[in-house]
Amino acid sequence: MVFSSRAVLSIAFLVVLVSCYDGTVLLFPDALPIASGGAAGAGMTALTPSCEGKLTPNDCATCVEAACCPSLLVCEEDMRCVACVRGSTSPKCAEWTSYLEFKECIESFCSDVCKEAPPPKRCNPITNEGCDNGEACDLGPSGHQCYPPPNDRKICETCDPSKGLFCAAGGGCVDGRCFRYCCNKDDCGSGFCDKKVTGSKFYGVCVDKPVLVFEETTLIEPACDAPAVAPSQGLCFPVQGGPNDLVIDCKAPLLSPSSGNCLPPNTSLDCNPVTNGGCKIGQACDGAKESYRCYPPPNTEEICDACDHLNGLHCRAGHACIQGKCAKYCCDDSDCSEEGVCSMKDGRGIGVCLIPPPGAAGVGGSSSL
Numbered sequence: 001m002v003f004s005s006r007a008v009l010s011i012a013f014l015v016v017l018v019s020c021y022d023g024t025v026l027l028f029p030d031a032l033p034i035a036s037g038g039a040a041g042a043g044m045t046a047l048t049p050s051c052e053g054k055l056t057p058n059d060c061a062t063c064v065e066a067a068c069c070p071s072l073l074v075c076e077e078d079m080r081c082v083a084c085v086r087g088s089t090s091p092k093c094a095e096w097t098s099y100l101e102f103k104e105c106i107e108s109f110c111s112d113v114c115k116e117a118p119p120p121k122r123c124n125p126i127t128n129e130g131c132d133n134g135e136a137c138d139l140g141p142s143g144h145q146c147y148p149p150p151n152d153r154k155i156c157e158t159c160d161p162s163k164g165l166f167c168a169a170g171g172g173c174v175d176g177r178c179f180r181y182c183c184n185k186d187d188c189g190s191g192f193c194d195k196k197v198t199g200s201k202f203y204g205v206c207v208d209k210p211v212l213v214f215e216e217t218t219l220i221e222p223a224c225d226a227p228a229v230a231p232s233q234g235l236c237f238p239v240q241g242g243p244n245d246l247v248i249d250c251k252a253p254l255l256s257p258s259s260g261n262c263l264p265p266n267t268s269l270d271c272n273p274v275t276n277g278g279c280k281i282g283q284a285c286d287g288a289k290e291s292y293r294c295y296p297p298p299n300t301e302e303i304c305d306a307c308d309h310l311n312g313l314h315c316r317a318g319h320a321c322i323q324g325k326c327a328k329y330c331c332d333d334s335d336c337s338e339e340g341v342c343s344m345k346d347g348r349g350i351g352v353c354l355i356p357p358p359g360a361a362g363v364g365g366s367s368s369l
Contacts, residue, residue, distance in 0.1 A: 060114040067109035071102040079312030092305070121146040125181040126203060126234035128169035136169045144237075153178050155206075156224040170230070172198075172205055175219070179205035180226035183236035191223020202236045202322075202344050236344055249340030249353035250304040252328040256318070262331035262349035270294060273329045273350060276317035284317040292350075301326050320352050327352040 123130030123137035136151035188206035271278030
């Protein structure tokens with residue numbers, strides 16, 4: 001099974017580092033060896049660190065490779081620096097030396113050919129909210145964003161992002177066919193909303209029958225009678241910075257009055273994400289496919305701080321990374337602030353604290369199938 005997001009095709013084995021004057025990006029291949037000035041063998045001369053050829057060729061890349069190689073190499077090895085360069089909004093970016101030095105070097109020596117590209121428009125893949133006519137919301141390098149046309153492949157039609165055959169708004173390409181994005185079964189006609197395919201606890205794609213076991217060789221069929229307009233209104237998917245946001249509750253208390261009682265003491269789960277019970281100091285209980293388990297440190301990002309699991313920015317215990325920001329896990333509204341609601345609950349009753357938009361009835365309901 002292959003979930004062909006545009007991010008997977010554009011950054012496979014690559015790390016996005018910095019945006020350039022023409023809107024392209026400097027791409028850093030993971031596999032390229034880093035020249036080292038370490039101890040040389042007998043009769044050998046130590047190599048001088050070099051960045052030549054590390055970045056996708058253009059004027060900006062040439063300048064950065066030549067003028068900022070030392071700070072580029074340091075940034076590459078620091079996941080927090082990479083996250084900041086990729087656009088993390090964490091205030092801690094202003095504290096990390098590796099990022100500040102790399103940014104200062106680019107501004108000092110390459111500002112005439114390098115500049116930040118405009119941030120992508122955030123959007124909701126279920127409703128396409130946040131995108132203009134003709135654009136389609138799909139998964140990008142740092143979350144869902146709007147992609148320009150053509151996006152004309154309808155649900156159940158064939159698709160191939162590598163050949164420019166993109167699904168229309170509301171659809172995602174899986175195994176070469178367009179599947180309807182969904183919040184729950186109501187979005188899927190006679191089918192089912194399966195989250196195993198997307199790997200998300202909150203949204204999935206419409207399949208003709210549930211995927212019982214997720215494997216690379218699993219064959220699935222789209223639900224072809226899924227309605228064009230999702231009855232769920234996409235309320236399972238909070239779009240930070242987009243229209244009709246489900247904003248993270250930044251004032252949610254650190255301790256949970258519910259004591260995580262939505263999970264029974266003898267649960268089969270490894271840990272309780274609301275209380276972090278079952279994990280050691282420094283570890284954090286977080287989602288793992290259909291379960292929860294303890295993840296090793298560092299888990300340091302506070303509520304509403306930026307997070308990025310791919311780049312080592314993990315939320316502190318008791319919090320989940322929702323669309324690039326840390327949100328508090330909860331069992332009910334008592335775990336949230338007075339304005340907050342325990343929303344987007346999974347099948348076990350575990351949710352996250354959000355501030356619902358005006359008139360958004362039912363956001364505290366289950367988002368399970």
